Amino acid sequence: MSQIEKETEWLRSEILPQILKSGRLLENYNESKAYTFHVGDIEIDVIGIDEAYMQTFCYRTTINFDYDGKKFQRKMVVKKTHAMAAEDYDALQFENLFSNEIYFYTEILPEIQKLANGEFPASKYFYSELKPLSAVAIFENFAEQGWRLAKERVGLSLEHATIAASSLGKFHGYSYVIKHQDPEKFAKLSAGLRESRYSADEIHPTWALVAKMGVQRAVKAVATYQPQVDKELMQKFQLLLSDYYRYGRHLVAPREPLATLCHGDYLRNNVAYKYNDQEVPQDIMMFDYQTMRVSSPMIDLTLFLSLSLYADVRYPNFEALFDEYCSALHRTYRNGTNQEVPQFLSRSELLKEYVRFMPYSVAIVSYFLLDMVDPLILTGDEKHYSRPEKDVIERSLSAGGEVVDREIAHQIKEMLELSQKCGVSIDDGIDITKITKK
Numbered sequence: 001m002s003q004i005e006k007e008t009e010w011l012r013s014e015i016l017p018q019i020l021k022s023g024r025l026l027e028n029y030n031e032s033k034a035y036t037f038h039v040g041d042i043e044i045d046v047i048g049i050d051e052a053y054m055q056t057f058c059y060r061t062t063i064n065f066d067y068d069g070k071k072f073q074r075k076m077v078v079k080k081t082h083a084m085a086a087e088d089y090d091a092l093q094f095e096n097l098f099s100n101e102i103y104f105y106t107e108i109l110p111e112i113q114k115l116a117n118g119e120f121p122a123s124k125y126f127y128s129e130l131k132p133l134s135a136v137a138i139f140e141n142f143a144e145q146g147w148r149l150a151k152e153r154v155g156l157s158l159e160h161a162t163i164a165a166s167s168l169g170k171f172h173g174y175s176y177v178i179k180h181q182d183p184e185k186f187a188k189l190s191a192g193l194r195e196s197r198y199s200a201d202e203i204h205p206t207w208a209l210v211a212k213m214g215v216q217r218a219v220k221a222v223a224t225y226q227p228q229v230d231k232e233l234m235q236k237f238q239l240l241l242s243d244y245y246r247y248g249r250h251l252v253a254p255r256e257p258l259a260t261l262c263h264g265d266y267l268r269n270n271v272a273y274k275y276n277d278q279e280v281p282q283d284i285m286m287f288d289y290q291t292m293r294v295s296s297p298m299i300d301l302t303l304f305l306s307l308s309l310y311a312d313v314r315y316p317n318f319e320a321l322f323d324e325y326c327s328a329l330h331r332t333y334r335n336g337t338n339q340e341v342p343q344f345l346s347r348s349e350l351l352k353e354y355v356r357f358m359p360y361s362v363a364i365v366s367y368f369l370l371d372m373v374d375p376l377i378l379t380g381d382e383k384h385y386s387r388p389e390k391d392v393i394e395r396s397l398s399a400g401g402e403v404v405d406r407e408i409a410h411q412i413k414e415m416l417e418l419s420q421k422c423g424v425s426i427d428d429g430i431d432i433t434k435i436t437k438k
Contacts, residue, residue: 007078008042011061015138019127025074026067033068040064040071047077055092057082060141075141076126081134089133091204096194097290098135102128103192104289105139108261111189115174115336121147121285139287147272147285154372155310156268158317160281164271164304165325167284168263172297173332175261176345181337189261190254190294196264197291198249206392211244213396214366218408225409233416236427239436240359244367246435251360252295255429257344258353264291266300268308268372298353301325302361307369311410318414326350352424358415359426366408373400 001009016039019025047058058079065072081094089095105125112120124140142148150156156164179186203211215238222229240247263270263286270288273281293299305314305321314321326347333341343349376395419426 004044004046007044007059007061011042011063011078012039015127015136016063016065019138022127024124024126026072029067036066036068038066040066056080056094060143075144076138077123077141078136078138080136084133086133091200093196093199094135095130096196096199098128098130098137099194100196100292101137101288101290102130104292107192108189108292111178111185112171112174115177116170120171120174121283123285123287142272142285142287146274148275149272150268150281152268153375154268154308154369156308156313157281158313160273161305161309161313161317161321162324163273163281163284164266164308165301165321166328167286168266168297168300168304169325169328169330170332171263171286172260172300173329174336175297176329176333177336179260180339193292193294196293198245198252203245206387208245209389209392210396211241211363211367213393214363215241215244217397217405218362218366218412221405221409222412225406226413229409229413229416233419233426234412236425237359237362237412237415239432240427240430241363242436244363247430248360248363250430250435251357252293252299254294255296257342258296258298259294260297262293262295262297262300263289264293264295264299266304296353296357297329298350298357299360302354302357303364306358306361306365306411307372310407311414315410315414322347322351322354348422351418352422352428355415355418355422355424355426356428356430358411358418362408362411362415365411369407370396370399370404373403 016025017037020029020034020037021031023029041062041064043062045060047060056079058077061076061078063074063076065074081089081098105122105128109120109122109125113122123142125138126140127136127138129136150160175186178189202208219234219238222234265288266286270286272285272287274283274285276282301322305318329345330341333339333345376399415426
């Protein structure tokens with residue numbers, strides 16, 4: 001039996017009856033009429049690396065069924081883990097990742113929708129399960145509501161970026177409203193999230209090697225394309241990232257007063273847009289909440305601007321994009337609390353925080369941009385996290401070519417300029433003894 005046939009039978013015999021009983025498949029479901037439910041044709045379209053970078057098995061499915069003498073159709077997206085060894089499953093932290101996504105849709109989203117009067121864009125949640133060494137999450141195919149990914153894998157336009165910055169500001173604004181209006185509720189929501197990237201004692205060896213090579217590539221790129229960058233800044237950058245895992249864990253940990261609910265992986269791959277007839281983006285919806293966390297809001301903004309835009313859009317428009325984000329956050333906060341925005345959320349303070357998170361975002365760019373520019377295509381039983389060391393090193397230092405090198409170098413130039421402008425060092429607030437190996 002082929003994989004598609006297995007998935008079809010799994011949906012037909014196991015999953016759809018459970019979704020039906022939950023009441024999420026049909027608004028008028030009545031258990032007394034369950035016997036009238038019959039599943040017809042099921043179509044499956046696997047989502048490949050050409051569309052998005054993923055470690056999970058994802059596919060779209062169109063399901064036709066009968067209920068109470070009427071015909072229905074539902075279009076869904078299924079996201080599930082591959083079969084893998086326990087050590088790989090744990091290293092990739094799939095249990096925590098799926099737990100966070102399930103928790104967002106079932107617990108956090110309803111609270112945000114209350115503040116947004118039900119207008120916070122989100123896909124409908126159908127089903128999820130967490131089992132030893134496997135996880136599943138099923139949502140409505142958001143294309144049915146007119147949402148779709150940007151055509152560009154990276155290098156989004158200013159119009160895309162402006163909407164993304166504004167929407168992110170609203171999201172963080174809602175989070176701060178909950179935190180400041182109902183601290184007990186915020187604490188409860190926060191407690192339900194799991195650490196999704198730094199819960200293990202050590203990073204997977206392949207990821208550690210990619211991160212190390214990314215720093216080396218950044219240093220070389222700066223020397224080639226931005227040689228005027230201050231050597232002292234590069235030394236601090238290298239020191240901070242001498243142990244990327246410890247640095248990341250230390251930086252993203254919740255710190256008051258800025259700690260709030262964050263998406264954690266806000267970039268082009270995890271947002272969808274609605275467009276007008278002229279293909280101009282009009283609205284945005286974030287999805288894939290697996291890396292949801294309580295952290296600084298700048299973890300989201302720095303990541304989006306660094307990994308979804310190229311310098312030709314980000315650099316000349318940074319002030320306008322930052323203003324767009326701050327305006328949306330401040331407006332949402334004032335409307336939700338009827339209070340003035342606290343000083344720590346002022347534009348000047350948030351800009352300083354942005355600088356503090358830039359080494360983190362640049363490190364992720366050095367690590368991940370090459371996969372967006374030049375996706376790695378694996379076949380058969382190959383796995384991105386278990387390739388030969390030689391191949392990992394070669395790809396990490398060269399994939400994406402000059403496009404990636406120039407972008408990394410320019411972002412470090414931007415980091416230097418913003419650091420100087422704000423008077424904030426990139427290692428501000430970081431205890432080096434806690435992130436460097438003894």
